[in-house]
Amino acid sequence: MIQLTQTSYVVLGLVARAGEATPYDLKQVVSATIGGFFSIPHSQLYAEPERLARAGYLSERRERTGRRRKHYSVTGKGREALRDWLRTPTDELYELRDPGLLKLAFGADPKMLAGTQLAAHERRLQELRDLASVLEAAGAPEEQRLVADAGVGHAREYIRFWKRVAGP
Amino acid sequence: MIQLTQTSYVVLGLVARAGEATPYDLKQVVSATIGGFFSIPHSQLYAEPERLARAGYLSERRERTGRRRKHYSVTGKGREALRDWLRTPTDELYELRDPGLLKLAFGADPKMLAGTQLAAHERRLQELRDLASVLEAAGAPEEQRLVADAGVGHAREYIRFWKRVAGP
DNA sequence: ACCGTCATGTAATCGGTTACATGATTCT
DNA sequence: AGAATCATGTAACCGATTACATGACGGT
Numbered sequence: 088m089i090q091l092t093q094t095s096y097v098v099l100g101l102v103a104r105a106g107e108a109t110p111y112d113l114k115q116v117v118s119a120t121i122g123g124f125f126s127i128p129h130s131q132l133y134a135e136p137e138r139l140a141r142a143g144y145l146s147e148r149r150e151r152t153g154r155r156r157k158h159y160s161v162t163g164k165g166r167e168a169l170r171d172w173l174r175t176p177t178d179e180l181y182e183l184r185d186p187g188l189l190k191l192a193f194g195a196d197p198k199m200l201a202g203t204q205l206a207a208h209e210r211r212l213q214e215l216r217d218l219a220s221v222l223e224a225a226g227a228p229e230e231q232r233l234v235a236d237a238g239v240g241h242a243r244e245y246i247r248f249w250k251r252v253a254g255p
Numbered sequence: 256m257i258q259l260t261q262t263s264y265v266v267l268g269l270v271a272r273a274g275e276a277t278p279y280d281l282k283q284v285v286s287a288t289i290g291g292f293f294s295i296p297h298s299q300l301y302a303e304p305e306r307l308a309r310a311g312y313l314s315e316r317r318e319r320t321g322r323r324r325k326h327y328s329v330t331g332k333g334r335e336a337l338r339d340w341l342r343t344p345t346d347e348l349y350e351l352r353d354p355g356l357l358k359l360a361f362g363a364d365p366k367m368l369a370g371t372q373l374a375a376h377e378r379r380l381q382e383l384r385d386l387a388s389v390l391e392a393a394g395a396p397e398e399q400r401l402v403a404d405a406g407v408g409h410a411r412e413y414i415r416f417w418k419r420v421a422g423p
Numbered sequence: 424a425c426c427g428t429c430a431t432g433t434a435a436t437c438g439g440t441t442a443c444a445t446g447a448t449t450c451t
Numbered sequence: 452a453g454a455a456t457c458a459t460g461t462a463a464c465c466g467a468t469t470a471c472a473t474g475a476c477g478g479t
Contacts, residue, residue, distance in 0.1 A: 090469095092438070093357055100361040111458060121360050124351040131439065133460060138438090154446075154459070173363040176371035179354045180379060183292040183409060186347045189261055192289050192402045193268040195341040203344035211348060234360045237416050241351060244412040248405050260466070279430060299467065301432060306466090322431070322474075 089142045091168060094127055098135050099161060099169045102145060107160045110136060120231065123215055123238050144168055187249075201253035205246060212242035257310045259336060262295055266303050267329060267337045270313060275328045278304060288399065291383055291406050312336060359420075369421035373414060380410035 091099075101116050102108050108116075110132040117127055127135075136159045139145040144165035148158045161169070187204040191197060219235040269284050270276050276284075278300040285295055295303075304327045307313040312333035316326045329337070355372040359365060387403040 090437085093352070093354065094438080096357065096361070110460085114458090121357070124353065125357060126350060128440065129459085130441085130461085134438080156459080169361075173358060173361060174367075176363075176368050177354045177358065178371050178375040180375050181351060181353045182294060183349060183406070184261070185292065185349045185405075186261060186345045188402050188405055189264065189289070189293060190341060190345065191398050191405075193264070193337075193341060194396075194398060195344075197398065197401065199342070200344050203346050207346040207348050228362075230359050230362060230365065233365065233420060234356050237353075237356055238351070240412050240416055241409065244408050248408055252401060258465085262466080278432085282430090296468065297431085298433085298469080302466080324431075 089138065091144075091172070093125070094131060094135055095139060095144075096169065096172050097121065097125065097127065098132070098139060099144060099165055099172075102136070102159050103161045103166065103169055107148075107158050109156045109158055111156075121234070123211075123218060123235070139165065191252075197252045198254065201249045205249045205253065208242050208245040208249065212239065212246065215239045215242055257306065259312075259340075261293070262299060262303055263307060263312075264337065264340050265289065265293065265295065266300070266307060267312060267333055267340075270304070270327050271329045271334065271337055275316075275326050277324045277326055279324075289402070291379075291386060291403070307333065355417075365420045366422065369417045373417045373421065376410050376413040376417065380407065380414065383407045383410055 097117070098113065101113050105112060105116070110129070113132045114129045117132070136145055136157070140147045140159065143162060145159045146162050148160070150156045150158070187200055191200055215235055215238045219232065219239060222232050222235055265285070266281065269281050273280060273284070278297070281300045281304075282297045285300070304313055304325070308315045308327065311330060313327045314330050316328070318324045318326070355368055359368055383403055383406045387400065387407060390400050390403055
């Protein structure tokens with residue numbers, strides 16, 4: 088019926104893990120976990136669960152008093168969709184779509200770009216390292232750590248690249 | 256007035272380089288050059304120049320007979336916008352948003368993912384290498400080659416990562 | 424003459440971004 | 452008590468994707 092996007096699966100996955108969650112809960116978890124490589128603006132975390140609920144993947148319980156928050160949980164249909172998604176490998180690749188590379192490709196001055204990009208990627212690398220050590224300290228599951236490691240590897244690769252561009 | 260997106264700059268940049276171009280020309284060039292890390296569906300290459308023309312960044316000349324193709328060229332305003340963009344470094348970073356990593360983060364079986372992802376990234380690596388050697392043979396400008404190199408580096412990094420996940 | 428593929432375009436829909444707005448808490 | 456920040460939500464707009472459609476052209 089509706090198209091399930093990556094955002095949909097993020098929401099399904101997070102709600103499934105939490106049992107029940109409000110958009111705000113989701114927001115918290117998103118930035119704490121996959122925020123490093125897949126962020127979602129908070130307004131989407133209101134819109135998307137609603138869409139999923141309309142299509143029967145989530146059920147909605149609204150508080151009767153106070154803030155009237157909406158609490159979502161996964162339905163059978165939702166759980167099934169999530170499971171199917173998880174057990175199907177993808178050969179889809181995501182494109183880099185990197186602003187720095189784009190400017191480079193269109194003739195911006197490489198050395199000028201390199202400075203700023205290097206700094207930005209070094210900042211990110213630091214964040215990811217912090218995240219990685221938090222995850223380790225918290226005894227997070229292996230996958231979480233792998234994902235953080237992937238991020239670290241990519242940041243390092245970017246840094247290598249821009250250093251080379253910056254020249255000796 | 257209007258928001259200039261990365262797509263806008265791609266169009267501006269390509270039209271500027273070509274002098275005059277139809278959407279179809281753009282389509283060709285996109286896949287030949289930045290296609291590897293920043294693709295744009297052809298319908299966008301019809302819509303975006305129109306948008307840019309309405310806002311005064313491009314001028315439009317329509318054939319009077321036959322296919323009535325639209326030919327675009329860059330106006331002064333367009334050229335200026337492009338130049339400003341090119342000489343401003345960015346600290347913006349693009350997120351990976353990688354489907355494979357996402358599934359990994361939500362508990363898909365790592366080894367299962369690794370196989371398919373590895374194959375896909377190896378295919379891409381090969382493509383990028385081919386592109387790189389074509390560029391070199393054609394004596395393409397340094398930046399073009401750098402961009403291709405960046406792609407190669409990333410593909411390699413992905414491959415390292417998924418090999419590690421696949422385990423010994 | 425026909426078929427397939429390249430070339431060219433438009434329309435509809437929708438997810439995502441940006442901006443706005445206000446209730447709760449916490450801190451000084 | 453007031454300011455600042457966190458929490459929570461809605462609305463409007465718009466770029467991007469998907470789907471549909473047809474014209475030209477090269478080969479058999």
